Amino acid sequence: MAEDTQLRTIRSDGPRAVPPRASACVVVIHGDGLGRRADVGMEPVVIGRSSDVSLYIPHRSVSRRHCEIRASAGSYRVRDLGATNPTLLNDQPVADAALADGDRITVGESILKFIGHANVEAGYHEQIQHLAMRDQLTGLHGRRQFVELAEAMIADARQRQSPLTLAVLDLDGLREINLRHGHAAGDAALRRAGDLVQERMTEGDVAARIGEDEFAVLLSGRGADAAGVFLDKLRRTLTEPLALAGGVSLQVGVRTALAELGPGADSLGLLMRRIDSALS
Numbered sequence: 001m002a003e004d005t006q007l008r009t010i011r012s013d014g015p016r017a018v019p020p021r022a023s024a025c026v027v028v029i030h031g032d033g034l035g036r037r038a039d040v041g042m043e044p045v046v047i048g049r050s051s052d053v054s055l056y057i058p059h060r061s062v063s064r065r066h067c068e069i070r071a072s073a074g075s076y077r078v079r080d081l082g083a084t085n086p087t088l089l090n091d092q093p094v095a096d097a098a099l100a101d102g103d104r105i106t107v108g109e110s111i112l113k114f115i116g117h118a119n120v121e122a123g124y125h126e127q128i129q130h131l132a133m134r135d136q137l138t139g140l141h142g143r144r145q146f147v148e149l150a151e152a153m154i155a156d157a158r159q160r161q162s163p164l165t166l167a168v169l170d171l172d173g174l175r176e177i178n179l180r181h182g183h184a185a186g187d188a189a190l191r192r193a194g195d196l197v198q199e200r201m202t203e204g205d206v207a208a209r210i211g212e213d214e215f216a217v218l219l220s221g222r223g224a225d226a227a228g229v230f231l232d233k234l235r236r237t238l239t240e241p242l243a244l245a246g247g248v249s250l251q252v253g254v255r256t257a258l259a260e261l262g263p264g265a266d267s268l269g270l271l272m273r274r275i276d277s278a279l280s
């Protein structure tokens with residue numbers, strides 16, 4: 001404390017210049033979908049309740065395809081897509097109108113804010129979203145985000161009748177590792193598990209740390225056989241000794257389970273129930 005008071009205040013020209021971002025963005029600031037955001041790039045951002053839109057708000061006051069935001073000749077526009085509860089722009093019904101930085105767009109019971117690409121707030125929202133949705137240790141999605149993404153993926157796979165399998169890994173002995181070698185060693189074991197999951201998953205898959213020592217991967221387009229191969233390979237690398245500084249070598253155990261989407265297991269809840277009974 002004393003040291004702090006003796007530190008000289010530096011002269012400063014204020015915050016460093018924030019480079020403008022490549023695109024504007026829209027972020028949910030109130031109601032369902034809070035914190036969710038989307039960049040408005042070349043493709044329009046469609047906002048709605050359908051799982052295949054770019055900004056998904058799972059609330060029944062929101063139409064499946066409610067409105068869209070698009071870049072148009074150097075500016076941005078919002079267009080209502082025939083929503084049951086008309087889209088509002090700064091509290092007024094809107095059919096198609098230009099957007100200005102800071103405009104509020106009401107979609108059902110949620111409110112979104114449009115943030116122009118030169119606004120420092122755009123970067124802030126991106127970082128806050130990352131902090132809120134990601135597991136800070138592994139960089140994977142957290143449980144809440146996983147549930148939302150998984151529900152959308154399951155709805156999509158059912159509609160397209162495409163295979164989908166939930167694979168779960170549960171590390172064994174983390175408590176013991178923490179006790180014997182310290183929390184940093186336990187963190188290293190978790191980080192390695194997260195890295196290996198990320199290395200082995202392919203595009204379209206979603207991975208998350210869903211519990212203290214539990215990881216889930218939703219394998220898109222793959223049935224139980226392919227998921228079994230994926231899990232076996234992961235288990236083999238994960239159970240190899242992990243060498244740490246000071247000559248410490250960790251041996252982590254792993255239990256795995258999988259559940260394929262199908263009759264009797266057609267929701268995330270039912271897939272998780274199968275996983276839980278296989279792991280217990």
Ligand SMILES: Nc1nc2c(ncn2[C@@H]2O[C@H](COP(=O)(O)OP(=O)(O)OP(=O)(O)O)[C@@H](O)[C@H]2O)c(=O)[nH]1
Pocket residue numbers: 137170171172173174175176178182183184185186187190212213
């Ligand atoms: N190092 C570290 N440890 C954690 C973290 N989160 C949870 N833990 C610890 O992980 C342990 C998880 O408990 P358990 O699931 O009973 O541990 P386990 O020994 O792996 O037992 P099982 O998974 O039931 O086989 C607890 O001791 C937690 O304190 C973390 O982020 N880092």
